[in-house]
Amino acid sequence: MRASVDRAGLDPQGRLPKVQIRRVRKGDLSKVRDVMEQTFGDFLERQLGTRPRQAFGGAQYVHHRWLMEPWGCFVAEEDSSKIVGAALAVTWGSVGVLGPVAVLTNYHNQTIGQQLIRAAQDFFDENKATMHGCVTYPTSPKHLYLYHKFGYRPKQLTAIMSRTIDRGPARGSALAKGAATAKATLTARRFSTLEEAKKKAALARIHKITNAICRGMDLAKEIEIVDGLALGDTLLLERGRDVIGFAICHSPGVSEAPAGALYVKFLAIDPPQKKPENLEQFVTIVEGLGQELGVQRVILPVYARYWTAYNVLIQCGYQIDFTMVRMQRGKQEDYEDPSDLVLDDWR
Ligand SMILES: CC(C)(COP(=O)(O)OP(=O)(O)OC[C@H]1O[C@@H](n2cnc3c(N)ncnc32)[C@H](O)[C@@H]1OP(=O)(O)O)[C@@H](O)C(=O)NCCC(=O)NCCS
Numbered sequence: 001m002r003a004s005v006d007r008a009g010l011d012p013q014g015r016l017p018k019v020q021i022r023r024v025r026k027g028d029l030s031k032v033r034d035v036m037e038q039t040f041g042d043f044l045e046r047q048l049g050t051r052p053r054q055a056f057g058g059a060q061y062v063h064h065r066w067l068m069e070p071w072g073c074f075v076a077e078e079d080s081s082k083i084v085g086a087a088l089a090v091t092w093g094s095v096g097v098l099g100p101v102a103v104l105t106n107y108h109n110q111t112i113g114q115q116l117i118r119a120a121q122d123f124f125d126e127n128k129a130t131m132h133g134c135v136t137y138p139t140s141p142k143h144l145y146l147y148h149k150f151g152y153r154p155k156q157l158t159a160i161m162s163r164t165i166d167r168g169p170a171r172g173s174a175l176a177k178g179a180a181t182a183k184a185t186l187t188a189r190r191f192s193t194l195e196e197a198k199k200k201a202a203l204a205r206i207h208k209i210t211n212a213i214c215r216g217m218d219l220a221k222e223i224e225i226v227d228g229l230a231l232g233d234t235l236l237l238e239r240g241r242d243v244i245g246f247a248i249c250h251s252p253g254v255s256e257a258p259a260g261a262l263y264v265k266f267l268a269i270d271p272p273q274k275k276p277e278n279l280e281q282f283v284t285i286v287e288g289l290g291q292e293l294g295v296q297r298v299i300l301p302v303y304a305r306y307w308t309a310y311n312v313l314i315q316c317g318y319q320i321d322f323t324m325v326r327m328q329r330g331k332q333e334d335y336e337d338p339s340d341l342v343l344d345d346w347r
Pocket of ligand 1: 039040043099100101102103104107108109110111112113114115135136137141142143145146
């Protein structure tokens with residue numbers, strides 16, 4: 001299917017269809033999911049030469065994102081009856097993250113994508129997100145052109161990395177061999193096991209960590225949706241009683257984890273504690289959770305600007321599955337400190 005050949009979006013008189021952008025309603029959810037799957041399926045088929053059985057390998061984006069941030073989810077609807085495109089957006093405090101965005105292939109290049117992105121931008125502005133970002137395909141001129149129109153600049157690559165954990169011996173420390181720092185002084189606790197009051201305190205502590213990484217960044221709603229819908233769990237990395245890091249983990253089913261994999265959506269270590277060996281220990285702990293859950297792989301995303309974190313993952317035996325380019329616009333556009341130990345995914 002090529003948009004330029006098969007323009008099913010035109011009405012019998014050859015006029016452009018009447019497409020409206022509106023917020024997602026509950027009854028749209030499975031349709032939106034179909035539009036995403038179909039559109040990305042088409043796109044990947046053109047890129048790879050074969051169509052993947054599932055565009056996202058079983059990962060789900062629509063239902064929980066809508067429950068988490070209903071005001072940030074938009075559809076493009078033709079003649080008030082057919083959903084032909086969708087965009088999801090979320091604010092993490094001061095940071096607005098856009099995506100996925102999809103327009104059915106036959107409706108491409110009719111400004112529908114731009115209308116959806118504009119709606120997401122307005123949502124960011126209403127919520128005072130001062131830094132906006134997304135990831136896209138670095139080799140696609142269309143994507144770079146499209147986001148440029150909205151002021152997004154291409155930054156560095158995000159590498160989606162993974163490691164198989166089902167067989168083989170446990171990984172030894174590559175970073176801190178023999179060093180006193182390799183002592184297992186760090187422990188982990190699951191957010192889901194905390195009492196309500198302790199959850200509040202943990203969220204406040206986590207907010208301090210993310211705020212130290214990027215002023216105003218707040219991941220509370222991502223943690224709460226994972227907890228509320230049991231999409232996985234958030235691991236709290238502790239030294240003694242102090243939380244020094246956290247990892248929002250999705251396990252397969254109805255989350256953003258593909259089948260057979262534990263997927264870390266966001267991991268951060270408190271900047272004053274940013275020793276590479278702390279990240280290495282945390283990765284080992286995350287892999288332990290993966291083993292407990294019986295998955296075969298752990299997926300960790302890393303933005304290449306976090307160069308120390310990227311190097312730690314390479315040393316831990318992680319391989320790059322694919323890369324995307326991060327696009328950013330706004331006030332704190334270059335907020336990242338390359339030595340911060342952060343793994344974050346803006347898909
Ligand atoms: C990316 C996507 C959402 C864009 O939707 P769309 O409705 O086709 O986009 P629009 O028509 O609003 O805008 C496309 C713009 O790119 C331009 N364009 C198209 N092909 C181009 C190319 N090869 N090089 C440069 N610009 C190009 C169009 O001319 C248009 O700009 P204009 O209005 O200034 O002329 C859609 O292509 C899609 O769903 N792709 C598959 C899924 C995907 O990749 N999602 C985004 C992941 S980040």
